[in-house]
Amino acid sequence: MPSQDHPTHAATAAPIRSSGVLVLLMVLFGCRLCHAGSLLQDAVHPSPRIAEDLFRSQSQLPGIQRGGWKHSPVLSSILPGQLLHSEASRPGELLIHGTGGRNNPFRRELAQPLRNQPFFIRFQLCYAPQPADATSIDPEFFVLWLDRNDGGDTAVHSTNVPNIGLHVADRGPLQGQNVFMIRIGSSNVAWTSTAVKPGKTYTLVAALDKRSTASTRYDQLRLWIDPTPDTLPTPDAQISAAGPDLIRWAGFATGLKTEPTDEIRVSNLVLSRTWKDALDFSTDGSLPLRNSDGSPVDPMLANHRKVSFQTDVFPLLRQHCFDCHSSAEPHSGLRLDLREEILGYSTGLPMAVPGYSAGSRMIEVLREESPELRMPPADHAPALTKEQTLLLAAWINQGLSWDDQLLPPAPRRTSDHWAFQPVRRPHLPQINSTEWVRTPIDAFIAAAHEQHQLTPSAEADTESLARRLALTITGLPPKPEQLATLLQPDGTAWQNYTEQLLNSPHYGEHWGRHWLDLARWAESHGHQHDLPRPFAWRYRDYVIDCFNDDMPWNQFITEQIAGDEILPINDRQLIATGFLAAARISGNEMNKAIQRNEMLVDIVNMTSAALLGLTVECAQCHNHKTDPISQRDYYRLQAFFASGQPGNLALQQADSFPAEQASEWMPKATYSFYKSEADKLVRRRMFAHTPQPHTWGFCSATAAQQGVERLPVVNRDPLPWQPSASLSQQTRLLIRGDTGSPGPTVRTGWPEVLGPLPDSQRLLTRSDLARWLTSPENPLVARVWVNRIWQHHFGRGLVETSSDFGPAGSAPSHPELLDWLAVELMENNWSTRHIQRLIVNSATFRQSAEFDRSDADIDPSNQLLHRWSIRRLEAESIRDSILAVTGELNTNPVLGSVPPQTEEQLLQRTVYLYQRRSEMPEVMRLFDAPDLIGSCSRRDVSTVAQQPLFLLNSDFMQNRSRALAALIQQQAGPDSRQQILAAFERILGRQPTDSELFRSEQYLLKSRGTDDEEQLRRFCQAMFSLNEFLYVP
Amino acid sequence: MLMNHPGNSTAIGRPGRRTLLQESALCFGTLALNAMLAAEEQHASATSAVRTAHHPATAKHIIFLFMSGGPGQTDTFDPKPVLQKLDGQRVPDSIAAQVPDIPRSGVASRLMASPFRFSKHGQSGIPVSELFPHTAQLVDELCLLRSLSHRNPVHGPAECLSLTGTSVGNRPSMGAWISWGLGSDNRNLPSFLTFLSNSTGPAPQRPGWNSGFLPAQYQGTAITGNDAIPWTAMPTADSDLQRRQQLDFLDGMNREHLQRSGNNTELAARINSFELSFRMQTAAPEVFDLSGETASTRSLYGLDNARTAEFGRHCLLARRLIERGVRCVQLRNGGWDAHGSLESNHLARAAATDQPVAALLQDLRQRGLLDDTLVVWGGEFGRTPTTEGVATGRKRGRDHSPVGYTMWLAGGGVQGGRIIGETDELGYVPVQQPLLPADLHATLLHALGLDQHRLAFAHRNRDEIPTVLGGNVIHQVFA
Structure with missing residues (x-):
């Protein structure tokens, strides 16, 4: 039976006012008549509305299906549509500006896709170009599209896609002027015959339907501008072309011609099954709310007596929720003692949506049947009664009233965690063993030693100390001549050497x-x-x-x-x-x-x-x-x-x-x-x-x-x-x-x-x-940096988790020292080197690595620094140290980076090797270089069999060992003892012990006479593989 | 409950329990004993003790045959008669409506019938494409998973998703998780190796065999083409005896240093790693030397045929490694990305891999290794039932389709001759039992005796597990 309301038949049908719900339904849901269940359900809610968006602020909140849409709208991250006058109670407007490029500022997915149903779409549009009084006409492009997919911010919704909007006419009497336009794809276009007046608000109604019921696609689009109930037979524009088979998304698009200064306001967007309803603004906002499974919202929840926050709600929250979900450090970061937090201030995810209890997370978790997921948790407290839950639901439905006296808005969030407190210079501690102290650092370290009855280790020998100093400052071992100076020290030898290292280009x-x-x-x-x-x-x-x-x-x-x-x-x-x-x-x-x-x-x-x-x-x-x-x-x-x-x-x-x-x-x-x-x-x-x-x-x-x-x-x-x-x-x-x-x-x-x-x-x-x-009031930056400096000298920071100063990170071993160093940094022009001088000149740094059983029992992991902890060199230092020892290290300025094909020819420092994330230099991958995906604060130290294989078998190591063997032969001549002494000096920076000398001679002599040079190379390669060489002593 | 994992600790200066090592430092005679003890003690050592599984395992080893690029499901193991009939037509609305909105879903393109015929094989009568005549003979060993599905249509991230559980590329590969969880039965070889054949692009996806936040020793040792394990070949001027002498010298020197340095398990482990490397250097050439294989084995794997030789060698090496107790082997064969000329592409890829894959299954079975070895076959996604672009005739190909694709499992406790999951009439999306890559991961771990929820590694204040995005064991695979 034809009906004036049905878009497919409307144009040809005589206007007959149908009466009776059933008649209407037979037309609207003809194809579903056999489906008694759905008919019955629809009879209860005989709304012809499919979806509506009145651009009110609350309709944008996530949660339940509302207004016929599946989720909240998707807004362009290039330039989103903005909500204007968005009070909860009144329809708002969506303001859209152009970007000079393709943009989809606002799109929304329907709760149910439209497949076979013809439908109307209505929206209001006001176009206000700037400057408004421009004499020349500014060509525009703005459309509403209806498509199967969203496609993202810059998607072009054109091929087979219905567009309804305004566009400059490219032919006809209004050529060059902005007119209303409909199209399906870019070649099937129709324009209205009146130009669009800037600043005027128009109502646009379009119908999308099928010319034949056999068609699988929508193929007819008509448009009415400011229609009245009786203009249905006379659309202002009309086209027929193959369109989509299914519509899931609606959205707005601007294009190349839409400028940032142009304003387009859209309002009262409605999708409806009937002409009458599409024209009826009085029913806007009446679409029933549904839960996410499609069922109507429980009417019980909507009809409850007026609740009082003070007497009804607050006691409930306090008794059942606040134990965990209140104050500065709440469970799961969720707190219910602040209204703004309930509204999702910090997460964007409201626990309650005023007016919509059924879509509110708070009610969901209270009504949850599974005991593990329910709140309060089953092992903590019994569930709320149905009456209590209803009370809270009503509180939400009635607008989430609050009492600022009972629960005032939060002041700025604070914490008593140590690392978030301002840095202040502590006093130097009082200690007994003042003669041990070389820099103020030692006072803090000694205080902890004294407190725990630890005896610091003796000073390390000169050779180890020189090596430690050079390796931690430059990543390279000392040169033999530098070591010689230190072995005959005058008063300033160490200081000079430290400065020499800090001023060397290898430091950076x-x-x-x-x-x-x-x-x-x-x-x-x-x-x-x-x-x-x-x-x-x-x-x-x-x-x-x-x-x-x-x-x-x-x-x-x-x-x-x-x-x-x-x-x-x-x-x-x-x-x-x-x-x-x-x-x-x-x-x-x-x-x-x-x-x-x-x-x-x-x-x-x-x-x-x-x-x-x-x-x-x-x-x-x-x-x-x-x-x-x-x-x-x-x-x-x-x-x-x-x-x-x-x-x-x-x-x-x-x-x-x-x-x-x-x-x-x-x-x-x-x-x-x-x-x-x-x-x-x-x-x-x-x-x-x-x-x-x-x-x-x-x-x-x-x-x-x-x-x-x-x-x-x-x-x-x-x-x-x-x-x-x-x-x-x-x-x-x-x-x-x-x-x-x-x-x-x-x-x-x-x-x-x-x-x-x-x-x-x-x-x-x-x-x-x-x-x-960089302000002195920042509690973290200086602390974090001095801790890193410390870590790179000692192998471990005063805070071991050097990129986690939060409550879950480790506590500082010497909190006062950390603060003292942070203040030192800030008060000395933020000089990194100033801190390093304090460190490397300290008695703490100069201790030997010697193991002492009784101290180790008190401080097994050496947190209190009662001795030096040796550690493996980083990948770069391993390769660079080897090159330094063989005399091959090329210190000329590097142009760009060094790729594998010229690595062996250039032999520059490892930091200059080309760093492609997926193709890291072999030696770096092998010796625990970072993955370069996230920030790396401390490298792992792994021990894998490939490391010895590299040291003993790779071409790189053979070449280096051969070069060193040649150098040693040149320097020490054919005498094996002299060769051994030279090798020890170059590689380990020290003389061999008697037993080492004995071992070395035995080894060198094993193949003597047959291939002296190769045996010396094998000896050098073994020496490069020694733990002693690979560790900061 | 978490695994208490000693391999996790690499801290310096940790007090050791190995005074024995230190005290016997100068005695060469105790070297082997010390090395073994040190290895068993597991302080950041390169080998891994075999740890107790969480539950009885059905497999001890795993071989992942990763067909990178994405073999088309409708051309390999998921025949669709309706697709053959609708060649050249649009995707019917009833199916199109079910295809998720992801980029390049191909749903607007025209359907493309498979150029390949299917026929039923084995007692199970499972249909297999004519692409795989050899594998088809073993179909009763295969358990097809026809309903894998995810949403990432791009090779790199999808490969990360398929092998590490997320698309980001910063998490450990499944091979690394398994190596970390179980260690290896062979202390002389890496516990996890990856072979790359027909690699496309300059940088194949390393995350697929990397160790992420797990210690580096659990990463897959990558071997390209005809290479061997890196640096296992000694300098040409050195003999085995000379290497032994060199290692003895090094060991003596290191032990003197160890004695001076007090208890230091890290130094001890490093001393031990030289012995391990020596064993690896000896063991690796033995594994990679195929001259001891019989002529019939060599021809079974297709080593005598130029088309199958590379992948055949990798398959044979996989068997040899498994035989020697290696935990995980991954064979990555590239080039399945048939955007155009799918017919010739898939013919070429199948010609290179079908015979070796079948040989591997057969060989494992006849040696009694298949019961202990889980074999997995598949890519990072499948291909669309539609053709891509406007190509015609034999130039037609298919785009990526992660929303529904097929993989198979064999051996290692898996019930062969069965099919799990089902896609729609065109092979687009699962209509029965959709499976995530994470479900597959949970299943692989389960077969190896590992519980995805208990295999936890403490990393940055979190207990990280392999299946970070969820995942359920597909129990029907074993039943």
């Missing part, structure tokens, strides 16, 4: 590497293709130079965090941003929101670990379970970096290289892969080789405006750079860390518990972040 090469580990720096993008970053080495050289210049640590941090923001722009600062830019970037992530978020997550996790010594990564998805860091804190940190991204940044003064010169510093296959990928991009006009000097750095849209020039990047599918979008981008907390579930917007800021934010309306920048990091 060794200490720079420690920082590169923390910065997870590498010369490639990482992930599957792991394409190279040809000029990433400039940052490595910058780090080495900064250590060699003893750049004040606060300046070093500032340049790395905000180098692109500090005016005037200079090359060094831009190179410094390689710290942030070392984040991995996938080359084949098509979802650009995920690609961008992964990069930002990498930066936040690394920055927090390296500078603050905090493991914030947990808070990406939920409030931190052991540290007082909320999810909101995490995204506030992320907001500092959100408007920028890594890329090739042009430099002004730096050396320029022809593009093909990169082949000299990349591994062969890596370079040819790079070249073929670059060529592909060149053909697509997305890349051009340039001799213009550049670096791999990080810059924000603001910095780009101020003159930092970005050059294109070689990656399979690069992260797009959209400065205009980045500028207006707001960071949103991601619910459960999912880019598809953006929560509330957050402003830039650091974790609340670490200090107050400046009282400013201005958005904080990375320069502000750097200022806070």
